[in-house]
Amino acid sequence: MKTAVIGGGSWGSAFCRYLGGLDIPSRLWIREREVYETALETRENAAFLPGFPFPQTVSFTPDIREAVLFGDVLFVAVPSEFCRSVYEEMAPHLRPEQIVVSLTKGLETVTLKRMSQVMEEVFLDRPPRGIAVLSGPSFAREVAGNHPTAVVVASANPDTAGLIQHLVSSLIIRAYTSRDVTGVEIAGAMKNVIAIASGIVDALRFGLNSRAALITRGLAEITQLGISLGAGRETFSGLAGIGDLVLTCTGELSRNHRVGYELGTGKTLPEILAGMREVAEGVHTTRLARDLASSQGVEMPISEQVYRVLYENKAPKNAITDLMSRSLKSE
Amino acid sequence: MKTAVIGGGSWGSAFCRYLGGLDIPSRLWIREREVYETALETRENAAFLPGFPFPQTVSFTPDIREAVLFGDVLFVAVPSEFCRSVYEEMAPHLRPEQIVVSLTKGLETVTLKRMSQVMEEVFLDRPPRGIAVLSGPSFAREVAGNHPTAVVVASANPDTAGLIQHLVSSLIIRAYTSRDVTGVEIAGAMKNVIAIASGIVDALRFGLNSRAALITRGLAEITQLGISLGAGRETFSGLAGIGDLVLTCTGELSRNHRVGYELGTGKTLPEILAGMREVAEGVHTTRLARDLASSQGVEMPISEQVYRVLYENKAPKNAITDLMSRSLKSE
Numbered sequence: 001m002k003t004a005v006i007g008g009g010s011w012g013s014a015f016c017r018y019l020g021g022l023d024i025p026s027r028l029w030i031r032e033r034e035v036y037e038t039a040l041e042t043r044e045n046a047a048f049l050p051g052f053p054f055p056q057t058v059s060f061t062p063d064i065r066e067a068v069l070f071g072d073v074l075f076v077a078v079p080s081e082f083c084r085s086v087y088e089e090m091a092p093h094l095r096p097e098q099i100v101v102s103l104t105k106g107l108e109t110v111t112l113k114r115m116s117q118v119m120e121e122v123f124l125d126r127p128p129r130g131i132a133v134l135s136g137p138s139f140a141r142e143v144a145g146n147h148p149t150a151v152v153v154a155s156a157n158p159d160t161a162g163l164i165q166h167l168v169s170s171l172i173i174r175a176y177t178s179r180d181v182t183g184v185e186i187a188g189a190m191k192n193v194i195a196i197a198s199g200i201v202d203a204l205r206f207g208l209n210s211r212a213a214l215i216t217r218g219l220a221e222i223t224q225l226g227i228s229l230g231a232g233r234e235t236f237s238g239l240a241g242i243g244d245l246v247l248t249c250t251g252e253l254s255r256n257h258r259v260g261y262e263l264g265t266g267k268t269l270p271e272i273l274a275g276m277r278e279v280a281e282g283v284h285t286t287r288l289a290r291d292l293a294s295s296q297g298v299e300m301p302i303s304e305q306v307y308r309v310l311y312e313n314k315a316p317k318n319a320i321t322d323l324m325s326r327s328l329k330s331e
Numbered sequence: 332m333k334t335a336v337i338g339g340g341s342w343g344s345a346f347c348r349y350l351g352g353l354d355i356p357s358r359l360w361i362r363e364r365e366v367y368e369t370a371l372e373t374r375e376n377a378a379f380l381p382g383f384p385f386p387q388t389v390s391f392t393p394d395i396r397e398a399v400l401f402g403d404v405l406f407v408a409v410p411s412e413f414c415r416s417v418y419e420e421m422a423p424h425l426r427p428e429q430i431v432v433s434l435t436k437g438l439e440t441v442t443l444k445r446m447s448q449v450m451e452e453v454f455l456d457r458p459p460r461g462i463a464v465l466s467g468p469s470f471a472r473e474v475a476g477n478h479p480t481a482v483v484v485a486s487a488n489p490d491t492a493g494l495i496q497h498l499v500s501s502l503i504i505r506a507y508t509s510r511d512v513t514g515v516e517i518a519g520a521m522k523n524v525i526a527i528a529s530g531i532v533d534a535l536r537f538g539l540n541s542r543a544a545l546i547t548r549g550l551a552e553i554t555q556l557g558i559s560l561g562a563g564r565e566t567f568s569g570l571a572g573i574g575d576l577v578l579t580c581t582g583e584l585s586r587n588h589r590v591g592y593e594l595g596t597g598k599t600l601p602e603i604l605a606g607m608r609e610v611a612e613g614v615h616t617t618r619l620a621r622d623l624a625s626s627q628g629v630e631m632p633i634s635e636q637v638y639r640v641l642y643e644n645k646a647p648k649n650a651i652t653d654l655m656s657r658s659l660k661s662e
Contacts, residue, residue: 147538207478
């Protein structure tokens with residue numbers, strides 16, 4: 001079995017490096033020329049995962065066709081905004097025995113589709129054997145540092161999920177399976193919005209009680225949205241749900257939390273984004289969450305306030321205070 | 332409306348101080364003579380809540396009868412091991428129009444009963460108008476510092492829950508209601524066990540991915556136990572469930588997390604307990620969780636490993652490694 005990872009950001013690199021470490025021959029597709037050339041030379045992704053050299057089992061390519069031809073299983077870890085075009089580049093080279101796994105945590109702009117839905121659409125004429133998504137609380141740097149990490153692999157086809165589970169599991173990564181693709185993808189995308197809110201709360205020194213309440217109410221609104229889209233409630237209590245939400249809202253390694261934190265200290269969104277090399281998916285997802293919530297008739301008060309801070313220049317402190325003073329009700 | 336708080340530890344003191352701050356005349360029962368006398372003199376609980384003077388609306392008493400006579404609503408915040416005897420001291424003075432609210436997060440030794448069950452038993456001959464429990468992510472020091480905090484008030488009687496909700500709600504504390512007394516109490520007690528495990532994981536530097544996975548799997552086993560006892564699943568996704576679990580597992584103010592952390596650094600349980608003035612409920616609850624799980628036929632792998640570390644001298648590192656290497660399955 002050979003694998004390819006499409007996308008040389010921090011998560012794609014860490015995941016490919018991990019697969020290589022399991023003695024699975026793996027090829028990493030790196031689009032950025034400079035990052036690719038440095039990787040060839042130094043065997044490190046100096047831009048996005050410095051300090052963690054790749055094992056000899058990992059090869060690099062700037063040619064997506066080469067990556068698709070190489071892997072029996074293809075893991076795709078590109079930002080959501082590039083997914084459709086990357087899938088389209090992959091599609092002509094796909095073989096019917098391959099499995100494609102999405103590692104992306106976001107939704108498509110305008111269509112509001114989940115990544116696996118976009119894949120199904122783009123791969124319609126040359127469908128792979130299976131499509132799966134992999135999610136859960138997994139900071140790239142910790143996986144690179146061999147810290148034990150649990151993830152969930154979801155696929156409509158249990159055989160596909162089981163195959164990926166066994167492929168990626170080791171003493172470092174422990175994979176659970178699920179059939180709830182919708183739930184896993186919605187949870188993975190939406191937690192980034194709550195993470196921005198959590199960063200704001202932290203910057204404004206509201207305290208840990210407030211942050212815990214925010215995480216809880218955030219989970220509630222994500223769950224409502226997910227259920228309205230056909231997801232199972234249990235998924236949101238699992239690794240892709242509360243697990244990833246807790247990690248992203250409380251860990252210092254989260255880009256989305258950092259966006260919120262810097263908003264809380266008074267920086268503007270353009271200033272913050274100018275200082276980040278990798279995408280903070282939550283910034284886009286906040287807009288999409290609003291559209292999705294409105295089309296589904298679901299109330300998402302936290303996401304709504306994050307939207308107002310990001311896109312309507314609402315003062316972060318007012319946003320949080322407005323959240324806290326909503327009318328009393330039962331849980 | 333007047334209130335009394337039974338128990339002068341950090342949470343009882345912070346809660347009584349908070350009620351006084353709402354201009355509700357409140358009396359705090361402090362059993363420890365020295366703490367009581369210092370409070371009278373300095374208007375502070377120097378032992379358990381230093382730095383937060385009580386407003387003039389708060390009075391102190393060392394006589395539990397005086398406290399019970401004073402309050403229309405009685406909040407009880409004593410460690411679980413003393414609850415039955417304290418309830419017995421209260422019982423002869425109870426009036427049928429009073430409401431009693433438990434703030435304790437633990438179970439009774441031997442009987443494995445929840446605090447509200449013990450109340451019902453002890454108050455059988457002189458039942459108050461209502462019994463409720465109040466729980467959720469609420470570090471005492473943060474409430475004392477006016478940090479916004481959300482809690483849940485559960486009672487079998489919705490009128491009782493609603494009355495307490497309105498009594499305690501302000502811009503600082505936001506109370507939601509629930510009818511799931513069992514769920515709220517089981518969640519509140521059991522999260523302390525997972526917090527010990529989380530402290531171990533932190534001390535051993537397993538990392539944030541591991542901690543998030545532990546919290547998620549901890550929630551799963553607590554939920555299973557709760558459901559087997561008749562609780563509703565949703566409660567565990569709420570403030571008393573995941574909210575308090577996240578707070579206790581990630582916040583530095585948690586005594587239970589501290590116990591785990593110090594175990595992880597190699598200290599023994601007696602050494603750790605010798606250094607703590609207030610009870611870490613999780614130490615007792617771990618034993619009770621094991622009995623409860625076994626009587627309910629529920630598997631609680633994390634609680635089981637915490638038990639082995641606390642009571643069978645299992646090396647913390649081996650306990651966590653054993654947890655991580657359990658057989659693969661679906662979520």
